[in-house]
Amino acid sequence: xxxxxxxxxxxxxxxxxxxxxxxxxxxxxxxxxxxxxxxxxxxxxxxxxxxxxxxxxxxxxxxxxxxxxxxxxxxxxxxxxxxxxxxxxxxxxxxxxxxxxxxxxxxxxxxxxxxxxxxxxxxxxxxxxxxxxxxxxxxxxxxxxxxxxxxxxxxxxxxxxxxxxxxxxxxxxxxxxxxxxxxxxxxxxxxxxxxxxxxxxxxxxxxxxxxxxxxxxxxxxxxxxxxxxxxxxxxxxxxxxxxxxxxxxxxxxxxxxxxxxxxxxxxxxxxxxxxxxxxxxxxxxxxxxxxxxxxxxxxxxxxxxxxxxxxxxxxxxxx
Amino acid sequence: xxxxxxxxxxxxxxxxxxxxxxxxxxxxxxxxxxxxxxxxxxxxxxxxxxxxxxxxxxxxxxxxxxxxxxxxxxxxxxxxxxxxxxxxxxxxxxxxxxxxxxxxxxxxxxxxxxxxxxxxxxxxxxxxxxxxxxxxxxxxxxxxxxxxxxxxxxxxxxxxxxxxxxxxxxxxxxxxxxxxxxxxxxxxxxxxxxxxxxxxxxxxxxxxxxxxxxxxxxxxxxxxxxxxxxxxxxxxxxxxxxxxxxxxxxxxxxxxxxxxxxxxxxxxxxxxxxxxxxxxxxxxxxxxxxxxxxxxxxxxxxxxxxxxxxxxxxxxxxxxx
Numbered sequence: 001x002x003x004x005x006x007x008x009x010x011x012x013x014x015x016x017x018x019x020x021x022x023x024x025x026x027x028x029x030x031x032x033x034x035x036x037x038x039x040x041x042x043x044x045x046x047x048x049x050x051x052x053x054x055x056x057x058x059x060x061x062x063x064x065x066x067x068x069x070x071x072x073x074x075x076x077x078x079x080x081x082x083x084x085x086x087x088x089x090x091x092x093x094x095x096x097x098x099x100x101x102x103x104x105x106x107x108x109x110x111x112x113x114x115x116x117x118x119x120x121x122x123x124x125x126x127x128x129x130x131x132x133x134x135x136x137x138x139x140x141x142x143x144x145x146x147x148x149x150x151x152x153x154x155x156x157x158x159x160x161x162x163x164x165x166x167x168x169x170x171x172x173x174x175x176x177x178x179x180x181x182x183x184x185x186x187x188x189x190x191x192x193x194x195x196x197x198x199x200x201x202x203x204x205x206x207x208x209x210x211x212x213x214x215x216x217x218x219x220x221x222x223x224x225x226x227x228x229x230x231x232x233x234x235x236x237x238x239x240x241x242x243x244x245x246x247x248x249x250x251x252x253x254x255x256x257x258x259x260x261x262x263x264x265x266x267x268x269x270x271x272x273x274x275x276x277x278x279x280x281x282x283x284x285x286x287x288x289x290x291x292x293x294x295x296x297x298x299x300x301x302x303x304x305x306x307x308x309x310x311x312x313x314x315x316x317x318x319x
Numbered sequence: 320x321x322x323x324x325x326x327x328x329x330x331x332x333x334x335x336x337x338x339x340x341x342x343x344x345x346x347x348x349x350x351x352x353x354x355x356x357x358x359x360x361x362x363x364x365x366x367x368x369x370x371x372x373x374x375x376x377x378x379x380x381x382x383x384x385x386x387x388x389x390x391x392x393x394x395x396x397x398x399x400x401x402x403x404x405x406x407x408x409x410x411x412x413x414x415x416x417x418x419x420x421x422x423x424x425x426x427x428x429x430x431x432x433x434x435x436x437x438x439x440x441x442x443x444x445x446x447x448x449x450x451x452x453x454x455x456x457x458x459x460x461x462x463x464x465x466x467x468x469x470x471x472x473x474x475x476x477x478x479x480x481x482x483x484x485x486x487x488x489x490x491x492x493x494x495x496x497x498x499x500x501x502x503x504x505x506x507x508x509x510x511x512x513x514x515x516x517x518x519x520x521x522x523x524x525x526x527x528x529x530x531x532x533x534x535x536x537x538x539x540x541x542x543x544x545x546x547x548x549x550x551x552x553x554x555x556x557x558x559x560x561x562x563x564x565x566x567x568x569x570x571x572x573x574x575x576x577x578x579x580x581x582x583x584x585x586x587x588x589x590x591x592x593x594x595x596x597x598x599x600x601x602x603x604x605x606x607x608x609x610x611x612x613x614x615x616x617x618x619x620x621x622x623x624x625x626x627x628x629x630x631x632x633x634x635x636x637x638x639x640x
Contacts, residue, residue, distance in 0.1 A: 033462065036545045037464040037467075037545075038464075040457050040458045041470065043450050043455065044454060044470065044474070045470070047511060047514040047515045048451075048473070048474060048515050048517075050492065050511070051489065051492065051511055051512040051514070054488075054492065055485045055488035055489045056477070056485070056488075058491070059484045059485070059488045062487065069490075069494055115378065117356075118374055118375065119378070120355045120356075121356065121357050121375075127625070129378070129382065130629055131621075131622075132386050132387060133382055134621070134628065135386050135387060135390065135621070136386050136389075136390075138570070138617045138618055138620075138621040138628075139617065139618070140592055140613055140614065141574055142576050142592040142593075142595050142596055142613075143592075146610055147393055147607075147610055148389070153408075157405065157406055157407070158408070159408045159409060191386075191389070195386065199629055205355070208355075210354050213355075217360075226357075227356045252481055252482065254577055255576055255577070258577075272483075273483055276487075277486075277577070280486070280487050281490075281581060291486075291487050292488065295484050295486060298483055299484045302481055303479065
């Protein structure tokens with residue numbers, strides 16, 4: 001468009017320049033479809049305005065207020081943040097959330113990748129394999145958690161204890177043990193989520209250009225070298241994205257700690273999101289201001305983390 | 320607060336759209352198999368073939384045990400007497416099967432009623448999401464008024480705000496909406512926020528941009544106004560992407576727990592997922608039957624719309640709750 005402008009200003013041909021600019025009146029606005037555009041935009045403007053943009057703004061405002069949602073809110077400055085930072089639970093909650101995220105990476109990051117690379121080499125029944133892998137993702141999360149809660153039955157007759165008993169292990173107390181509770185939660189979360197990641201990698205793998213493999217073969221590369229030097233680099237940017245998305249997702253984990261253990265035993269599985277919920281919506285609470293302040297802190301942390309992450313990996317992902 | 324709300328790689332939707340538009344045709348005319356790291360020559364070598372075959376078989380066994388196993392066990396529990404579930408969970412009907420669990424779950428705990436609530440939640444969320452995404456996408460990609468850029472930026476920004484921030488302020492809006500009384504225990508409390516899915520709008524807008532604009536011009540020449548263009552040209556051409564959005568919408572609202580748990584507390588509107596959590600301490604056999612029943616519909620949907628699921632998940636769905 002800039003080239004057009006230049007041409008017009010250099011050689012005024014009389015087509016666009018000399019025509020008098022029509023005045024913008026409400027009538028011309030309507031005639032040019034301004035009103036219909038607004039009508040079509042209305043659902044998005046209303047829904048996003050009321051249920052997305054306004055809550056984001058009011059989250060910032062509420063974090064500086066004390067409110068019980070019925071009486072007028074009172075401005076309290078930084079009190080909510082001070083109370084969060086002086087709460088003895090804060091270090092525990094941060095440690096638990098970080099532990100959950102780390103374990104979820106260890107359990108859930110390499111396995112889908114290996115599975116997807118193996119599956120992408122299938123000549124037949126690829127669809128069957130991927131459907132199997134995806135199946136747990138379709139199960140409603142509440143169902144998955146309640147089912148696994150039964151699997152984690154601490155009695156020797158429990159499902160997992162029976163299976164481990166066949167090889168002479170256990171019985172373990174799973175969710176009742178402060179050290180085992182978090183890994184147990186992560187195991188279920190991995191079961192429920194891994195299939196989605198597998199499918200993402202599979203899709204990325206079909207996009208690897210066949211010429212790259214052909215070229216590698218001409219150079220005499222073995223199968224393993226092809227996987228390592230062609231497949232892996234092609235997956236690099238998607239691997240980087242799924243890593244940060246997984247961290248952002250697991251940092252906000254709620255369902256597993258809430259339904260499995262409700263933060264117990266002895267706060268061993270109390271995560272940030274569960275604490276936000278407890279502050280706002282349970283008997284210790286109606287501390288809405290503090291809950292909002294805490295959720296805002298988590299959001300800011302995640303935003304900074306992703307910024308730093310993308311800065312650090314920028315050169316690496318585009319090569 | 321639905322899961323589609325959560326952050327997604329921005330590069331992905333364009334790829335989904337491309338795949339959605341051409342996937343079927345390309346698959347039909349594609350003769351040679353996609354090649355992976357292994358060439359046909361590699362497959363002819365016995366050592367390579369045997370290693371990979373073995374790994375594939377192992378993978379299949381693992382997938383069957385790890386992914387399908389728990390679900391088969393759940394199906395078995397649904398027909399096993401409670402005493403057997405408790406004492407010998409892994410034995411195959413040691414004292415015979417029973418349908419009593421299912422009957423209890425259905426008649427005494429009224430699973431069917433909560434099931435219908437979930438259906439309503441899913442339908443309303445779907446309608447709201449499709450309405451917002453199609454009209455919004457139409458404004459952003461086809462009508463393109465002056466403020467479209469601003470709207471686009473404002474919608475994209477919400478992709479980067481984690482869902483956790485919205486929890487309390489959104490709850491306050493539901494308790495004190497700008498018009499009318501509290502929406503607690505009203506389906507609209509779930510339907511309306513579900514519509515604010517930036518991911519859907521981006522997905523649909525990119526698809527609309529990829530449609531051939533000559534057709535729009537031709538329709539305008541023939542005298543079609545913006546409404547006619549939307550209803551008779553754009554929407555019918557967008558079936559693939561509407562399918563993806565619909566499947567996402569229904570599945571997301573089926574899976575959603577925390578938000579309905581907060582705003583749909585009364586049993587007359589409570590969806591199944593919330594009710595199941597309340598049932599956690601009832602008789603194990605009944606609970607297992609209830610869990611099995613609530614898994615049936617999503618699994619059936621998955622099996623029917625498999626390709627749409629996997630296509631959507633593959634490119635759009637780094638979505639986690």
